[in-house]
Amino acid sequence: MKRRQFLKSTSALLGGTLLSSVALPALAQAEPVKGGTLIWGHSETTQNLDMHQTGTASTGRVLQNVHDSIVTVDKDLNVIPNLAESYEISDDGTVYTFKLRDDVMFHNGKKMTSEDVKYSFERCKDPATGAVNFEVFNNVTGIETPDDTTVVVTLDKVNAPFIFRLAENGAGVVMPAGSGDEQGNTPIGCGPFKFVRREFGNEVELERFDDYWDGPAYLDKVIAREITEPTVRLTGLRTGELHMINDIPADRITEIEAEEGLQVVSWFPLNWDFVNFNHDFEPFKDPKVREAFDYMIDKEALLEGALWGQGKVTASPSYPTSASYNHDLKQRPQDIEKAKALLAEAGYGPGELSVVFKATTNYPYHIEAAQIMLEWFRMAGVDATIEQLTWSDWLSQVWVDKDFQISMMNFFTLWEPDFLYYSMWNTEGAFNYRKISHPKVDELTAKARVTTDPQARAEVYKEVQKIVHDETLDVLLWFRNGTIGAQPAVQGLDTIVHPNGSNLNFHKVWLQN
Structure with a gap:
């Protein structure tokens, strides 16, 4: 198989980020200039700085500039x-x-x-x-x-x-x-910026690397201030304390787009969200119980309630433009009576099933979504409570120790089908923290790796999606929009969003004097 044929067969499966809008002030675009420190209000906190070991997009978003x-x-x-x-x-x-x-x-x-x-x-x-x-x-x-x-x-x-x-x-x-x-503590790479320091939970400082092989960056420094509270982040942008922020609060996007003197960049998708079941928790070993929870959720109402409609519901986690996206799958509609019936078939009457929903404050909209879903769970006769965790605690308890019953998470950058389906749903997958072990999924994700024909490979991934949906291994919710807000002085924003829709690259960003 020739290299050109190989690349043609695999690239046909993929599609890029869909840029939905760029609302920029009508400023004269001068030639880029060197200098200045850009203060970025980062919506998440970084964790382990080892690029091989880290599993969080929040950390990768910073390290993208180091490596x-x-x-x-x-x-x-x-x-x-x-x-x-x-x-x-x-x-x-x-x-x-x-x-x-x-x-x-x-x-x-x-x-x-x-x-x-x-x-x-x-x-x-x-x-x-x-x-x-x-x-x-x-x-x-x-x-x-x-x-x-x-x-x-x-x-x-x-x-x-x-x-x-x-x-x-x-x-x-x-x-x-x-x-x-x-x-892990002092990352060394060959990217456009070199690591200077980190105050854990507060900020990360990067400095221009003048010997970068692709030409030095314009900015002297980038300081990523970790501000998970959306309103604090937005206030910092408006007062000028921050040059830019990612993740404009969903309920304020329209307002900020109309505000004179601020720039807004929006794109779709940033990530996808889903509800997770611990498959080792006895009730969730039964697919009827998992399906019942799916029927409890009104996905459109949840999107409006938690994200103010800033996204699109989906039954598939594949990139929307990917040939592997299974368009035949449809999300289950909310049906509380159907949910009650399924729970009864599984042996759980009203009030006989108790669950704890672990959600992280690192994503405030996860807390809002969990609170909405808990009301629906209770309507279906489930005794449900919520436990709010910091990002570090969520990673420790849910990701590492797999100590949870039901949770919610979003994933970024899984644009490549193997990375997505093998990592997430194969028994040995690095991101399979739900303890899912499904022989057919394992067989299919392994088969896809040796299938070079693009259409045949796409069909394999469609089969995987159907199993995930039909057996409710997880509940897919939506794709979320990405947004950046910036001061007028920040230039080069058309280069900042990586094609994967998640990472931010500051190599060609500059500050206008």
Whole structure:
């Protein structure tokens, strides 16, 4: 199979972020100038700063500016060279040869070589590292470095999404050889900004890296202030304390768009949200109970109540423009009586089932959504309570310890179908914190990896979606819009949103004097 055929077959599955609107003041666009510190009101808090280990989009959104990956994607999510100036795939799809750029410098002053790529890939593959993308390298049997600018990766069998997974700034990120122990607290990369400091739960400071291979950034510094409270974030923008914020409060977007002197960038989608069941919790082992909870939820009403309609309901988590999106699936309508009947069939009469809904204050709209859903649960005869957790506590209890009954989460950047379906629903998936183990899903997600025909592969993922829906492994809710608000002085906002719809790249952003 030729490289061009391989790329054609896989890229046909994907679609890019849909930019819905850019409301910018009519300012004269001068040439970019260097200098200045941009203060960004970041809507979430960062966690572990090790790009291999972190599973949170909030941290990745910052580290996107510190690290670069061996390949990346263009605006249409086609894979293009990055730290590798070129790459070739063997006819049988099992050997990947990367020719590296010879002008890439790390923030510690070391020049990047093939040794660093080998180290980074082997570190991600090693189970002891605890990398969230370890399974990307499951089929890798050898990594050779014939010279300083050549890396040859050999797989034991075809893995159709392999090159796309390397385009993520997790699996494909290149770190200096031997730097693993430092990455969690002092990340070292070769991106446009170098890490300076972090005050946990408060702010992260990045500084321009003048030796960046793709040309230095315009900004001297970016300071990401972690402000999870939406109204505080918005007030900071309006008073000028903040240059820009992400996640404008959903109920204020129309107001801010009409406000003279502020810029608004909106796009769709930013992420998707779903309700999670712990499949080890006895009641949720029964698909009838899970289905009953699905019938309790009015998805359109929830979208309006928690997000002020800033999104679109969906029965599939696939990118809206992806060929793998299963348009045949329809969300279950709210039917409280049907929910009661299903619970009765499962052996739970009124008041006989109790659940605790764990939601994180890191996403205030999750708290609002949980409060709305609890009223519906109670209408169906379920004794339901809510437990509000900080982001760190949610990650510890729900993500790591899997100590929960029912919860809610959103996921970003899962634009690649393998990353989405294998990570989320395969028994061994890195993001399968719900303890889902479904043999047919495991079989299908493994089958997709060796299916190179684009339409056939898309059909496999449609089968996975149907199982997730029909057996209510989770309850898909909606895609959420993304928004940025900014002061007039912030320029280059048309370059800031990564094609995956989640990450923010400050390389070409500048401040007008």
